[in-house]
Amino acid sequence: MKKLRKGYLAALAILGSCGALMSTAIADSPFTDAKEAVEYRKDALSLMHANFAVMGDMVKGDIEYDPDIFQQRANDFAKLAGIPWAGFTVEGAMPGEDTDALPAIWDNWDDFQERANDLQTGADKLLAVSANRSLDSSGDALKDVARTCKGCHDDYRD
Numbered sequence: 001m002k003k004l005r006k007g008y009l010a011a012l013a014i015l016g017s018c019g020a021l022m023s024t025a026i027a028d029s030p031f032t033d034a035k036e037a038v039e040y041r042k043d044a045l046s047l048m049h050a051n052f053a054v055m056g057d058m059v060k061g062d063i064e065y066d067p068d069i070f071q072q073r074a075n076d077f078a079k080l081a082g083i084p085w086a087g088f089t090v091e092g093a094m095p096g097e098d099t100d101a102l103p104a105i106w107d108n109w110d111d112f113q114e115r116a117n118d119l120q121t122g123a124d125k126l127l128a129v130s131a132n133r134s135l136d137s138s139g140d141a142l143k144d145v146a147r148t149c150k151g152c153h154d155d156y157r158d
């Protein structure tokens, strides 16, 4: 028993030193390594984008405006708008083959978070406006959100 416990402690110590070699987490990160964090955020961004794109196509007239579908997409989009950002809490998740995130994110962490918050605010507004079932006002709210996407991509995405 004593021996087992010793082995367990040794294993913990090894795990601990591995952790120290891995990337550092900025806040309380749910991830232990950068690869996992990068995959998570890219999946989350893609799903968020899938909902946004349907609404965008309706606003552009590429597909017919259906207020029920628009509201459903706006609802899912608002739920997803807060999800990707946890995937940026691992500071080692730097540009390379697998990610387009720029190091500027971690040099300007407060600004990055503020923009993520702006996205949530815009998404909530879009959802509220979509209930009016007006393509014009929904389109205006959607364009505001699109500017937030673009602003962040211009500064923080390769």
Ligand code: HEC
Binding pocket: 038, 041, 042, 043, 045, 046, 048, 049, 052, 098, 099, 100, 101, 102, 112, 113, 115, 116, 119, 145, 146, 148, 149, 150, 152, 153, 156, 157
């Ligand atoms: C707070 C900053 C920020 C905002 C706001 C933002 N993005 Fe991004 N987005 C990023 C960064 C950074 C990446 C690069 C992520 C990576 O490659 O690790 C990215 C990548 C993406 C990707 C590619 C995901 C992949 O699979 O590689 C899509 C799609 C995307 N964003 C869509 C959007 C849409 C649509 C919006 C607005 C509704 C938006 N983003 C708003 C920062 C942002």
